[in-house]
Amino acid sequence: MLTYDLKKAPGLPLYESLYRHIREDIRSGRLRPGEKLPSKRSLAVHLEVSRVTVESAYDQLAAEGYISAQQRRGYFVEEVSTRPTSPPAPPPPEPEAPAGVDLTGGGGGDFPFSVWSRLQRGVMLDYGPQLLRRMPNQGLLSLRQAIAGHLAAFRGMAVDPADILIGAGTDFLYNLLIQLLGREKCYGVEDPGYGKIWKIYRAGGARCVPVSMDRQGADPAALGPAQVLHITPSHHFPTGRVMPLDRRLELLRWAAESDRWIIEDDYDSEFRFHARPLPAMHTLDRAGQVIYMNTFSKTLAPSIRIGYMVLPRPLMEQFRRRLGFYSCTVPSFEQYTLERFLSQGHFEKHIDRMRRSYKSRRNRLLDLLQTSPIRNKIAISEEDAGLHFLVRVDTALDDQALADRWAAAGIWVRSLSSYFHGPVPESARHTLVVNYDRLTDRDLQELARRLPALEQEERHDQ
Amino acid sequence: MLTYDLKKAPGLPLYESLYRHIREDIRSGRLRPGEKLPSKRSLAVHLEVSRVTVESAYDQLAAEGYISAQQRRGYFVEEVSTRPTSPPAPPPPEPEAPAGVDLTGGGGGDFPFSVWSRLQRGVMLDYGPQLLRRMPNQGLLSLRQAIAGHLAAFRGMAVDPADILIGAGTDFLYNLLIQLLGREKCYGVEDPGYGKIWKIYRAGGARCVPVSMDRQGADPAALGPAQVLHITPSHHFPTGRVMPLDRRLELLRWAAESDRWIIEDDYDSEFRFHARPLPAMHTLDRAGQVIYMNTFSKTLAPSIRIGYMVLPRPLMEQFRRRLGFYSCTVPSFEQYTLERFLSQGHFEKHIDRMRRSYKSRRNRLLDLLQTSPIRNKIAISEEDAGLHFLVRVDTALDDQALADRWAAAGIWVRSLSSYFHGPVPESARHTLVVNYDRLTDRDLQELARRLPALEQEERHDQ
Numbered sequence: 001m002l003t004y005d006l007k008k009a010p011g012l013p014l015y016e017s018l019y020r021h022i023r024e025d026i027r028s029g030r031l032r033p034g035e036k037l038p039s040k041r042s043l044a045v046h047l048e049v050s051r052v053t054v055e056s057a058y059d060q061l062a063a064e065g066y067i068s069a070q071q072r073r074g075y076f077v078e079e080v081s082t083r084p085t086s087p088p089a090p091p092p093p094e095p096e097a098p099a100g101v102d103l104t105g106g107g108g109g110d111f112p113f114s115v116w117s118r119l120q121r122g123v124m125l126d127y128g129p130q131l132l133r134r135m136p137n138q139g140l141l142s143l144r145q146a147i148a149g150h151l152a153a154f155r156g157m158a159v160d161p162a163d164i165l166i167g168a169g170t171d172f173l174y175n176l177l178i179q180l181l182g183r184e185k186c187y188g189v190e191d192p193g194y195g196k197i198w199k200i201y202r203a204g205g206a207r208c209v210p211v212s213m214d215r216q217g218a219d220p221a222a223l224g225p226a227q228v229l230h231i232t233p234s235h236h237f238p239t240g241r242v243m244p245l246d247r248r249l250e251l252l253r254w255a256a257e258s259d260r261w262i263i264e265d266d267y268d269s270e271f272r273f274h275a276r277p278l279p280a281m282h283t284l285d286r287a288g289q290v291i292y293m294n295t296f297s298k299t300l301a302p303s304i305r306i307g308y309m310v311l312p313r314p315l316m317e318q319f320r321r322r323l324g325f326y327s328c329t330v331p332s333f334e335q336y337t338l339e340r341f342l343s344q345g346h347f348e349k350h351i352d353r354m355r356r357s358y359k360s361r362r363n364r365l366l367d368l369l370q371t372s373p374i375r376n377k378i379a380i381s382e383e384d385a386g387l388h389f390l391v392r393v394d395t396a397l398d399d400q401a402l403a404d405r406w407a408a409a410g411i412w413v414r415s416l417s418s419y420f421h422g423p424v425p426e427s428a429r430h431t432l433v434v435n436y437d438r439l440t441d442r443d444l445q446e447l448a449r450r451l452p453a454l455e456q457e458e459r460h461d462q
Numbered sequence: 463m464l465t466y467d468l469k470k471a472p473g474l475p476l477y478e479s480l481y482r483h484i485r486e487d488i489r490s491g492r493l494r495p496g497e498k499l500p501s502k503r504s505l506a507v508h509l510e511v512s513r514v515t516v517e518s519a520y521d522q523l524a525a526e527g528y529i530s531a532q533q534r535r536g537y538f539v540e541e542v543s544t545r546p547t548s549p550p551a552p553p554p555p556e557p558e559a560p561a562g563v564d565l566t567g568g569g570g571g572d573f574p575f576s577v578w579s580r581l582q583r584g585v586m587l588d589y590g591p592q593l594l595r596r597m598p599n600q601g602l603l604s605l606r607q608a609i610a611g612h613l614a615a616f617r618g619m620a621v622d623p624a625d626i627l628i629g630a631g632t633d634f635l636y637n638l639l640i641q642l643l644g645r646e647k648c649y650g651v652e653d654p655g656y657g658k659i660w661k662i663y664r665a666g667g668a669r670c671v672p673v674s675m676d677r678q679g680a681d682p683a684a685l686g687p688a689q690v691l692h693i694t695p696s697h698h699f700p701t702g703r704v705m706p707l708d709r710r711l712e713l714l715r716w717a718a719e720s721d722r723w724i725i726e727d728d729y730d731s732e733f734r735f736h737a738r739p740l741p742a743m744h745t746l747d748r749a750g751q752v753i754y755m756n757t758f759s760k761t762l763a764p765s766i767r768i769g770y771m772v773l774p775r776p777l778m779e780q781f782r783r784r785l786g787f788y789s790c791t792v793p794s795f796e797q798y799t800l801e802r803f804l805s806q807g808h809f810e811k812h813i814d815r816m817r818r819s820y821k822s823r824r825n826r827l828l829d830l831l832q833t834s835p836i837r838n839k840i841a842i843s844e845e846d847a848g849l850h851f852l853v854r855v856d857t858a859l860d861d862q863a864l865a866d867r868w869a870a871a872g873i874w875v876r877s878l879s880s881y882f883h884g885p886v887p888e889s890a891r892h893t894l895v896v897n898y899d900r901l902t903d904r905d906l907q908e909l910a911r912r913l914p915a916l917e918q919e920e921r922h923d924q
Binding site: 111129132135156168171172183196203205297302304328329332 | 579597667765789
């Protein structure tokens with residue numbers, strides 16, 4: 001008779017334990033196809049368990065096809081093909097955070113926890129079961145209204161909430177856009193630019209071309225076969241350039257010429273230090289060719305995954321018709337919480353505070369660099385916008401080798417050339433991109449300690 | 463001199479109001495290219511505002527290219543091409559919830575608010591700034607560990623947390639899968655099946671073929687050119703069939719034959735009423751061809767967007783290499799909260815409660831139908847699993863017309879044929895899919911009131 005040690009494991013009912021033992025015996029071949037199992041009653045007596053335990057185990061085995069019941073004859077082992085189990089490979093290590101001073105960016109900081117937490121509690125209390133309801137696939141109307149209000153107050157944009165589409169970050173929204181505009185189209189991406197954009201379009205199966213930049217931004221002479229142009233006019237990444245009005249109008253004319261699209265990626269327009277951010281191209285767009293995109297991951301925290309886009313009306317109608325089956329990807333809790341955060345003025349205050357804080361970080365970092373031992377080797381270009389600046393270094397090293405050297409000294413920066421898809425012009429070959437959005441006091445002290453080593457290395461080379 | 467009524471609007475600084483007035487005048491042509499603007503001082507005096515106000519407005523206009531400063535001469539209006547503004551079209555109405563009794567499904571209900579809310583507060587308190595940190599793109603390790611623990615306890619699955627990928631719902635994960643496996647591959651989708659799967663693969667640019675079903679599930683003889691097979695073996699939607707072991711092994715052999723993939727969509731395996739859910743194909747998979755998928759949107763609430771998949775190790779390595787640039791789409795708050803919800807045993811309790819609740823709903827609905835005036839016209843097929851059953855109606859009407867008739871009586875159901883991509887077999891032509899996951903007491907009363915009307919209609923036809 002089958003004999004097993006049925007120790008009760010936590011969370012594992014007896015019948016489950018029995019079921020697993022028998023299953024293992026069938027899989028390993030100890031119980032052979034056609035073999036008859038003991039009757040429920042006799043096995044129960046033999047193992048000193050209840051008959052229900054045996055019955056449940058047999059039911060489970062039968063439901064899975066390991067055994068079958070033959071009327072009045074009992075249970076028989078079925079034919080089951082098995083393969084030997086190989087031991088699983090060891091898991092790869094989890095990625096670790098880099099040591100030293102990280103100037104590669106990443107956003108977030110000074111998040112207003114207590115306010116957010118209070119709003120969350122309020123949302124939970126006020127909405128109750130409403131939070132369970134399937135959301136409109138564009139996102140909650142009330143959040144879209146709050147976003148429209150924010151865009152009106154801070155960007156002077158007149159946006160109808162019906163034209164806003166909310167998604168779990170811009171990565172997801174880019175993927176939707178490819179499906180909406182068509183992957184057979186050719187996507188022009190700023191070169192240099194934020195490398196992820198390029199990767200997402202490529203992963204989505206779209207054709208991509210790099211569009212080179214002049215002083216004013218994406219060069220109209222370099223648009224080539226592009227039919228969709230992804231740009232950051234408010235503040236180009238990584239050069240920091242702001243696209244002037246003339247260039248904006250020129251690109252809008254290009255788009256209106258032949259059913260082309262402009263994706264206006266307005267990702268950190270909130271952090272302009274002087275005057276207010278430039279108006280969005282969306283505002284200048286008369287022909288309905290501009291898709292406006294922004295995210296709260298940059299302004300609130302990278303772990304808050306809420307992005308949105310404003311679609312021209314006919315495109316939104318197409319979305320509803322062709323892609324309306326997609327569920328909204330942002331949890332309702334977060335949507336209601338963000339709605340209150342926006343409409344109660346907390347976002348405005350947060351941005352003001354962050355702007356001051358970033359400005360102070362920037363100024364302290366500039367001071368540090370400009371009084372450091374490497375001050376005579378560097379030229380900083382700073383466009384009064386965004387969360388980073390460029391540092392051109394007077395060196396024979398190319399910028400990747402330079403970034404490696406800084407990394408060896410415990411200062412993590414990115415090379416400007418790493419943002420290029422096409423050939424890197426000479427002017428960009430010795431330039432580093434310095435992000436200060438996460439810079440702390442400790443980082444500044446570390447930098448003061450580590451910068452001299454760079455100077456010594458340089459001297460050592462000469 | 464320029465004269466404007468600068469009423470202070472809430473949230474709109476004075477300089478912004480002035481800036482907008484002047485911008486409007488330039489756009490409309492009232493201020494013409496080349497025209498000189500008044501000096502800052504004189505305009506400030508004229509408008510009775512501070513000089514800083516005028517300066518800020520001019521700075522903004524200059525930054526945007528509407529005016530330009532000429533040294534020692536003052537500010538001049540620039541050439542700006544404008545187009546007439548057309549009034550925006552009225553927004554389309556927001557979609558409304560259907561009236562009557564909704565038996566089309568949607569999940570959710572009895573969500574343990576107070577527990578979830580308490581966990582959220584705890585997460586906020588315990589993690590603080592850690593919540594801001596960029597998450598691993600696979601999702602938080604601690605949540606993946608909790609999911610692995612859940613899969614071990616409830617599905618008998620041995621899963622390494624390193625092989626789990628968390629995303630904002632399965633829609634997003636399907637899109638990732640297409641990018642990972644390749645859209646040039648041919649995707650086999652169960653026919654009938656959950657229509658969204660088909661739509662997502664198509665929208666993602668993948669080739670799809672319908673795979674017809676026999677009594678055991680996806681028919682191996684109908685796989686045709688499929689290289690990736692998306693199936694619901696634990697509980698086929700919408701027929702409710704459970705795939706027996708033999709068929710599982712047969713499909714695994716098919717996959718192992720030539721580098722094919724099986725996507726095991728285990729979406730509602732938690733809600734089996736008798737015995738425990740069937741073991742996942744993932745457990746039987748020796749060759750590493752099975753991608754396991756599940757979601758918490760179905761078991762918790764549709765507004766909680768957390769799905770996950772378990773990838774075979776080499777596929778996970780490919781994901782890291784090729785698609786590792788994607789940010790995790792689920793907010794950290796939700797991930798930490800769900801982790802506690804799982805690891806503190808709340809999920810287990812919730813599932814138990816839901817299973818009882820669904821079972822009671824099912825039984826009451828079955829009772830109601832089987833004692834209703836239409837009882838002699840219907841045959842219910844019920845596979846003891848999932849949140850719906852099939853109702854075959856003895857009628858000359860096809861099932862879509864039937865569903866329309868039920869809808870006219872205020873009872874919303876879906877026709878079985880609406881889940882087919884290919885030709886609908888005769889056996890499915892008069893069958894309705896009845897979901898009871900959201901069924902309330904009120905719904906039952908409404909149904910009791912509305913069902914007789916259907917019987918009268920039927921008689922009227924004859």
